[in-house]
Amino acid sequence: xxxxxxxxxxxxxxxxxxxxxxxxxxxxxxxxxxxxxxxxxxxxxxxxxxxxxxxxxxxxxxxxxxxxxxxxxxxxxxxxxxxxxxxxxxxx
Amino acid sequence: xxxxxxxxxxxxxxxxxxxxxxxxxxxxxxxxxxxxxxxxxxxxxxxxxxxxxxxxxxxxxxxxxxxxxxxxxxxxxxxxxxxxxxxxxxxxxxxxxxxxxxxxxxxxxxxxxxxxxxxxxxxxxxxxxxxxxxxxxxxxxxxxxxxxxxxxxxxxxxxxxxxxxxxxxxxxxxxxxxxxxxxxxxxxxxxxxxxxxxxxxxxxxxxxxxxxxxxxxxxxxxxxxxxxxxxxxxxxxxxxxxxxxxxxxxxxxxxxxxxxxxxxxxxxxxxxxxxxxxxxxxxxxxxxxxxxxxxxxxxxxxxxxxxxxxxxxxxxxxxxxxxxxxxxxxxxxxxxxxxxxxxxxxxxxxxxxxxxxxxxxxxxxxxxxxxxxxxxxxxxxxxxxxxxxxxxxxxxxxxxxxxxx
Numbered sequence: 001x002x003x004x005x006x007x008x009x010x011x012x013x014x015x016x017x018x019x020x021x022x023x024x025x026x027x028x029x030x031x032x033x034x035x036x037x038x039x040x041x042x043x044x045x046x047x048x049x050x051x052x053x054x055x056x057x058x059x060x061x062x063x064x065x066x067x068x069x070x071x072x073x074x075x076x077x078x079x080x081x082x083x084x085x086x087x088x089x090x091x092x
Numbered sequence: 093x094x095x096x097x098x099x100x101x102x103x104x105x106x107x108x109x110x111x112x113x114x115x116x117x118x119x120x121x122x123x124x125x126x127x128x129x130x131x132x133x134x135x136x137x138x139x140x141x142x143x144x145x146x147x148x149x150x151x152x153x154x155x156x157x158x159x160x161x162x163x164x165x166x167x168x169x170x171x172x173x174x175x176x177x178x179x180x181x182x183x184x185x186x187x188x189x190x191x192x193x194x195x196x197x198x199x200x201x202x203x204x205x206x207x208x209x210x211x212x213x214x215x216x217x218x219x220x221x222x223x224x225x226x227x228x229x230x231x232x233x234x235x236x237x238x239x240x241x242x243x244x245x246x247x248x249x250x251x252x253x254x255x256x257x258x259x260x261x262x263x264x265x266x267x268x269x270x271x272x273x274x275x276x277x278x279x280x281x282x283x284x285x286x287x288x289x290x291x292x293x294x295x296x297x298x299x300x301x302x303x304x305x306x307x308x309x310x311x312x313x314x315x316x317x318x319x320x321x322x323x324x325x326x327x328x329x330x331x332x333x334x335x336x337x338x339x340x341x342x343x344x345x346x347x348x349x350x351x352x353x354x355x356x357x358x359x360x361x362x363x364x365x366x367x368x369x370x371x372x373x374x375x376x377x378x379x380x381x382x383x384x385x386x387x388x389x390x391x392x393x394x395x396x397x398x399x400x401x402x403x404x405x406x407x408x409x410x411x412x413x414x415x416x417x418x419x420x421x422x423x424x425x426x427x428x429x430x431x432x433x434x435x436x437x438x439x440x441x442x443x444x445x446x447x448x449x450x451x452x453x454x455x456x457x458x459x460x461x462x463x464x465x466x467x468x469x470x471x472x473x474x475x476x477x478x479x480x481x482x483x484x485x486x487x488x489x490x491x492x493x494x495x496x497x
Contacts, residue, residue, distance in 0.1 A: 017154035040219035041158070047216065 005069045025066045096265045099333040100321030102173025104166045106141035115435045123417050125300045137296045141314035141419025161202040162280035166317035167230030178321030181238045190270040191244040192261040194253025194277030196423035198227035204283035250482035253423025259342030276319030277427040295387050302447030303384030303413035304464045306456040311385040314419025318427035337434045338493045341370025347485025359397035362487035370491040374402045378473020381429045383481045384413020395459035412465040416447030426480035433478045437494045442469040
């Protein structure tokens with residue numbers, strides 16, 4: 001398990017007050033009782049921690065811990081690629 | 093008509109975080125007004141009545157900890173005490189119980205913190221800011237904890253919020269709209285912006301609040317909560333609940349005069365209407381727990397209003413303000429003062445008008461109230477008033493009786 005995955009599990013464990021051992025990468029948010037308010041709170045914590053922005057549309061597609069990890073990794077990749085590369089038309 | 097009694101009380105205040113401690117400090121004259129820790133250097137006052145060492149973790153479960161900011165946490169803690177003492181929630185179905193709280197300032201501690209972050213550093217606002225800041229969050233969180241599904245709402249009428257809330261809850265139980273209610277008020281307003289805003293109004297005491305003193309120089313800001321469980325007398329008796337006092341009247345009025353300056357006609361009308369609602373005469377009143385903020389204007393106008401209602405008897409009527417002990421906790425003050433009033437019945441002791449004897453101040457001779465209590469007075473009045481008069485001229489007065497079956 002990589003560092004991002006471990007951090008996601010730690011954040012969910014804290015948010016839901018459950019032991020991290022109960023959270024697997026394939027655990028769904030429904031199984032973990034992560035509701036809509038939990039989702040926006042988790043997104044906020046992640047965005048602050050990694051200084052990224054997870055697009056609204058992507059946020060709605062995150063259903064499992066694995067989705068959350070890949071969402072973060074993708075946003076971090078896009079950030080390090082820079083705004084020009086991520087969005088070539090930005091300066092056009 | 094249904095008689096309405098108080099069967100539970102709870103509090104988180106500058107002079108006690110349970111009713112027993114509140115009572116002990118109330119009658120010992122131990123004030124909760126103290127030098128503010130980490131106070132801003134640019135204020136004209138240094139003291140406030142603060143709730144010291146409030147341990148949220150002792151009161152809130154994991155879910156509540158995420159949502160409840162300080163004001164709501166006070167509501168949760170004080171409500172739990174009142175509900176446990178009364179046994180209200182096990183005695184009635186959830187849909188027959190109301191929750192009516194007063195809260196005038198909402199979730200200031202969260203709003204200030206997030207605003208400071210946004211205005212100085214930019215970026216994001218925490219997604220729980222809205223549910224934390226809304227003034228009705230305390231009502232919602234208490235309803236969820238106890239499964240109370242009847243009418244539930246929050247009243248905001250500045251410094252009369254708590255008294256309006258309790259009065260309305262009393263009327264709802266008396267009318268049969270609900271069988272019982274959890275009611276009172278909670279506030280945690282003491283943020284930098286709030287302190288600065290009050291400082292600008294020049295009504296906060298640079299020393300300490302001493303209501304009705306000739307040299308009074310303003311109010312002392314405070315925080316906290318007091319909450320009550322109330323229900324119909326018949327049901328309370330049939331289930332053997334301990335009865336703390338009976339609420340018998342509630343009067344309201346508006347000055348329609350000025351956004352900060354008080355006017356005696358409004359407070360006088362509210363007192364008279366509370367007596368009318370109780371089908372009582374002024375001559376039956378044995379004590380008034382006054383609004384008594386310690387500002388020059390309030391105390392003068394309140395005295396005038398008392399004279400209008402009580403005539404010559406105003407001079408000898410036992411009166412005190414307890415704000416010299418618990419401070420002025422905005423909407424929560426009226427609820428704390430009702431608690432002091434209930435405890436006066438229980439102890440057969442009227443609480444002193446704190447702040448006068450301690451500072452060797454004299455009662456203002458121009459207000460012609462000659463029985464402001466300089467010390468606790470042993471007495472067992474049958475009927476008392478508890479008054480709250482808010483900025484903007486919104487007035488609320490409760491009439492409370494010693495319980496006699």
